[in-house]
Amino acid sequence: MELAEAARAAVEAAVADGASDAEGYALQQRNREVRVHGGKVESLSAATERGVGLRAWIGGRAGYAFGTDLSEQGLRELGSRVVTAARIADEDEHAAAPQADGDYPRLDGLRDPAIADWPADRLVELTLAVERAATSHDRRVGNVEQAVYADADDEVAIHSSTGIECSYEASNCYAYVRALAGDADSREPGLGFRLARSPSGLDADAIGVEGAERAAAMIGAEKPASRACPVVFDPTVAASFAGLIGSALGADSVQRGRSPFADMLGEEVASEALVLHDDGLETEGLAASPCDDEGIPRARTALIEGGRLRTFLQDAYTARRSGADRAGNAHRSGYRTPPSVGTSNLIVQSGSSTTAELLAMAGDGVYVTEIAGLHAGVNRVNGVFSVGASGRLIKGGELADPVREFTIASDLVSMLQAVREAGSEARWVPFGGIVRTPPLLIAEMTIGGN
Amino acid sequence: MSELPSPELAGTIVERALANGGEFAELFAERGDGTQMGIDESRVEDVTLASGGGAGVRVVKDGTAYFAHVDGIAEPDLERAADEAAAALRGARSEPVPLRAQQTARQEIQIPPDDVAADRKAQMLRELDERARSQGDAIVQVQVTYGESRRQIVVANSAGTYATDDRTRVRLAAQSVARRNGSAEVGFETLGGHAGFELFDRDPARIAEQAARKALTLLDADPAPAGSMPVVVGGGFGGVLFHEMTGHGLEVDHVHQGASVYQRLLGELVAEPLVNAYDDGLLPGAWGTDGIDDEGTPAQKTQVIEEGRITSFLYDRLRAERDGAELTANGRRGSFRDLPIPRMTNTYIAPGDADPEAIISEVKRGFYAVSFAGGQVEPASGDFVFGVSEGYLIEDGKVTKPCRGATLIGNCLDALAAIDAVGSDFDMKSGTCGKAGQWVPVGTGQGHVRIRQLTVGGTAV
Numbered sequence: 014m015e016l017a018e019a020a021r022a023a024v025e026a027a028v029a030d031g032a033s034d035a036e037g038y039a040l041q042q043r044n045r046e047v048r049v050h051g052g053k054v055e056s057l058s059a060a061t062e063r064g065v066g067l068r069a070w071i072g073g074r075a076g077y078a079f080g081t082d083l084s085e086q087g088l089r090e091l092g093s094r095v096v097t098a099a100r101i102a103d104e105d106e107h108a109a110a111p112q113a114d115g116d117y118p119r120l121d122g123l124r125d126p127a128i129a130d131w132p133a134d135r136l137v138e139l140t141l142a143v144e145r146a147a148t149s150h151d152r153r154v155g156n157v158e159q160a161v162y163a164d165a166d167d168e169v170a171i172h173s174s175t176g177i178e179c180s181y182e183a184s185n186c187y188a189y190v191r192a193l194a195g196d197a198d199s200r201e202p203g204l205g206f207r208l209a210r211s212p213s214g215l216d217a218d219a220i221g222v223e224g225a226e227r228a229a230a231m232i233g234a235e236k237p238a239s240r241a242c243p244v245v246f247d248p249t250v251a252a253s254f255a256g257l258i259g260s261a262l263g264a265d266s267v268q269r270g271r272s273p274f275a276d277m278l279g280e281e282v283a284s285e286a287l288v289l290h291d292d293g294l295e296t297e298g299l300a301a302s303p304c305d306d307e308g309i310p311r312a313r314t315a316l317i318e319g320g321r322l323r324t325f326l327q328d329a330y331t332a333r334r335s336g337a338d339r340a341g342n343a344h345r346s347g348y349r350t351p352p353s354v355g356t357s358n359l360i361v362q363s364g365s366s367t368t369a370e371l372l373a374m375a376g377d378g379v380y381v382t383e384i385a386g387l388h389a390g391v392n393r394v395n396g397v398f399s400v401g402a403s404g405r406l407i408k409g410g411e412l413a414d415p416v417r418e419f420t421i422a423s424d425l426v427s428m429l430q431a432v433r434e435a436g437s438e439a440r441w442v443p444f445g446g447i448v449r450t451p452p453l454l455i456a457e458m459t460i461g462g463n
Numbered sequence: 464m465s466e467l468p469s470p471e472l473a474g475t476i477v478e479r480a481l482a483n484g485g486e487f488a489e490l491f492a493e494r495g496d497g498t499q500m501g502i503d504e505s506r507v508e509d510v511t512l513a514s515g516g517g518a519g520v521r522v523v524k525d526g527t528a529y530f531a532h533v534d535g536i537a538e539p540d541l542e543r544a545a546d547e548a549a550a551a552l553r554g555a556r557s558e559p560v561p562l563r564a565q566q567t568a569r570q571e572i573q574i575p576p577d578d579v580a581a582d583r584k585a586q587m588l589r590e591l592d593e594r595a596r597s598q599g600d601a602i603v604q605v606q607v608t609y610g611e612s613r614r615q616i617v618v619a620n621s622a623g624t625y626a627t628d629d630r631t632r633v634r635l636a637a638q639s640v641a642r643r644n645g646s647a648e649v650g651f652e653t654l655g656g657h658a659g660f661e662l663f664d665r666d667p668a669r670i671a672e673q674a675a676r677k678a679l680t681l682l683d684a685d686p687a688p689a690g691s692m693p694v695v696v697g698g699g700f701g702g703v704l705f706h707e708m709t710g711h712g713l714e715v716d717h718v719h720q721g722a723s724v725y726q727r728l729l730g731e732l733v734a735e736p737l738v739n740a741y742d743d744g745l746l747p748g749a750w751g752t753d754g755i756d757d758e759g760t761p762a763q764k765t766q767v768i769e770e771g772r773i774t775s776f777l778y779d780r781l782r783a784e785r786d787g788a789e790l791t792a793n794g795r796r797g798s799f800r801d802l803p804i805p806r807m808t809n810t811y812i813a814p815g816d817a818d819p820e821a822i823i824s825e826v827k828r829g830f831y832a833v834s835f836a837g838g839q840v841e842p843a844s845g846d847f848v849f850g851v852s853e854g855y856l857i858e859d860g861k862v863t864k865p866c867r868g869a870t871l872i873g874n875c876l877d878a879l880a881a882i883d884a885v886g887s888d889f890d891m892k893s894g895t896c897g898k899a900g901q902w903v904p905v906g907t908g909q910g911h912v913r914i915r916q917l918t919v920g921g922t923a924v
Contacts (some may be wrong), residue, residue, distance in 0.1 A: 053526055055528065057551055058529075060535070063534060064515075074749065074900065077511040078514075081515045090514075103508065103511075116862075133551055158843060159720060191722075202844065271640060350511075351509070385839045385847075391850070392649060401839070418873065422868060431558070461872070
């Protein structure tokens with residue numbers, strides 16, 4: 014059965030079984046993955062996944078079910094299961110099927126057809142080249158933990174009984190390497206990575222060299238002294254925090270009293286140097302799509318601008334509940350989970366200072382190149398965080414000794430208000446969602462070390 | 464959904480996977496059913512009914528695993544997976560060993576959760592919601608989730624294994640938010656097991672009460688101190704510290720990649736003799752227990768540290784063969800969509816002989832980490848970080864002020880060597896461990912454990 018047809022048949026099955034409304038999200042995904050270590054292929058995987066996630070409403074009761082049997086009988090069973098699920102739920106006056114909301118934007122280039130021209134053996138070559146680039150760049154980088162290539166070639170079709178019909182194709186791929194520098198007693202890992210729409214857009218040398226340089230820079234790292242000082246986040250770190258802020262700006266956590274930004278709409282939450290958008294139309298970003306994951310047209314949303322909190326991210330449920338103008342920020346990770354509020358492409362606006370200039374402005378401080386434990390070290394309700402970090406000291410405005418095994422601690426609003434400058438050298442990072450961000454200079458943060 | 468493959472069909476599929484050669488072929492097929500529901504704002508919602516299944520086939524040749532997976536477990540699905548896995552090879556057919564059905568010891572499930580009416584589950588959620596809210600007016604948000612799953616599994620391989628498992632798990636997780644004078648704090652507690660609904664016979668709402676009390680306690684908390692000091696780690700979920708700082712480094716894939724600080728330490732002393740630790744897939748009813756691992760190896764108990772000495776790594780099948788080591792039944796996968804990799808089951812530091820109260824009273828100034836929000840370790844360097852969800856200052860041997868926003872940070876080998884007391888108490892908790900994008904249920908446990916010196920990262924300098 015065609016994907017769009019499967020979504021439609023699932024919706025019809027749910028309605029026939031007693032749902033007042035239903036919505037089907039059908040996904041077909043071709044995935045490939047190559048893992049390489051020591052010049053050898055560890056694994057080569059290929060798969061096609063196809064499934065439908067089905068939401069149904071009986072009045073204000075909502076249920077969810079998913080299945081992979083796209084036969085007529087399979088979809089009929091799915092329809093009956095989702096109605097059973099909806100009957101278990103309590104009535105919620107705000108719960109209702111999303112309504113169609115205008116035309117979908119035409120976005121070109123979401124799928125690069127070149128992805129189909131890369132057979133498995135060429136992908137293996139590419140991944141081996143990433144590893145070779147890492148190990149041949151610096152003699153202190155002897156091996157890599159792993160070099161990995163992965164891609165996805167997706168088709169999405171959304172159909173609802175309320176008139177929503179959106180379908181599109183998109184491709185994405187990434188490659189990364191974790192290079193190891195140092196000797197037997199001390200190994201420092203360094204990550205190099207790139208994202209693209211097809212492997213033609215990946216530069217194996219650049220990935221390998223980045224991994225090697227990041228690993229080698231950490232050789233001999235020690236624990237720094239505890240203090241409060243200026244901090245520069247490199248883009249990988251800035252992206253992780255941007256993702257965290259993006260999720261705290263979801264209207265669902267706001268409405269349910271679980272966001273540090275709950276009462277701050279229109280308030281000053283950041284310095285003017287920090288401008289944050291969610292942009293589902295920016296096709297350079299891998300999260301772009303004509304519609305969000307419940308079929309509402311994508312748009313560009315200013316979240317933080319001029320230092321003020323401009324809007325929260327909304328899906329159909331939260332928009333109805335708060336009377337917001339529009340939804341469009343629903344996100345799901347595949348057909349196996351129901352949609353909820355989430356980001357698409359998060360974009361931190363670039364400033365005019367080079368990274369060298371940011372370091373000079375910092376004077377004496379810490380350049381953070383990696384953080385760990387973000388999922389565990391953050392209180393999502395009040396925004397207080399303390400996470401593990403590593404990076405380089407900044408002395409006299411320049412990068413100095415490597416440091417590791419320290420914590421950086423603050424709370425999200427204080428950190429946003431302390432952003433002094435956004436750099437000019439932005440890049441796309443797959444941490445915290447899909448994020449484009451430059452390095453950020455934070456005027457002061459607490460470092461926990463010796 | 465079709466039935467799981469019989470030994471005859473599984474044998475045919477394994478043979479088909481070897482059509483273009485290979486030293487080893489394996490079929491992993493599963494069918495699963497699950498129910499999830501939650502309560503939030505005192506409303507039962509997010510009801511998801513899942514049903515499905517699929518299969519993964521791998522063929523190994525010259526150390527490379529060729530892997531394909533499909534949704535569905537009907538004969539044509541399995542054939543498609545076998546053909547796709549074999550397609551990347553270019554050799555002559557190889558012959559598998561005929562399959563021998565293997566007996567698997569199963570966990571006893573008294574009340575299959577599927578037999579319990581949905582209303583009763585919804586009612587249980589309401590009870591937890593009410594119990595949490597009754598702990599105080601400051602409790603403003605309560606969220607509880609209930610999940611049940613049943614996974615039936617077949618593993619068949621060219622070495623002659625045909626093994627099956629039937630895994631039923633249930634879990635409750637409660638989160639409360641307390642708010643007073645502009646400050647907001649969160650408390651969290653879980654109850655889960657490889658068990659049926661009988662797990663909830665004895666007052667399941669107690670976990671909602673515990674979660675609410677944690678949140679209320681934290682309202683009076685001061686910012687955590689930053690600096691180096693003695694740290695007492697609490698029992699139960701405190702075991703996540705050992706899971707992260709040692710368990711992961713003993714998973715042999717990290718060792719082979721040259722990315723484990725334990726690489727050259729097999730047989731070496733890494734801790735004081737009072738430290739004994741296990742990975743125990745046999746622990747009855749525990750969250751990380753299964754009958755077999757996901758490669759068909761019967762579950763077992765492996766001592767990983769004996770009197771301070773590393774005694775074993777944790778192996779999957781292929782890596783054990785490569786090292787000439789005994790199988791430890793740690794080849795696990797998130798689902799049929801994943802290749803098996805070495806993973807922990809239930810990992811714990813065994814009870815010692817120290818009195819848990821004395822472990823605290825001997826500390827002049829230190830930190831008491833009762834429970835963690837989670838943690839992360841970098842196996843290559845051994846650096847770890849843990850978010851403390853419930854922590855207190857220890858002053859003059861007494862637990863005093865609650866602290867918020869604390870993190871424990873350190874290096875595995877230093878911290879392991881600095882364990883100077885292991886309590887005689889013991890508790891196990893359920894968690895979900897992520898590695899290489901695969902999530903598996905694991906148990907973590909221990910009694911009170913003291914680390915002589917560790918860095919506490921907080922906002923107060």
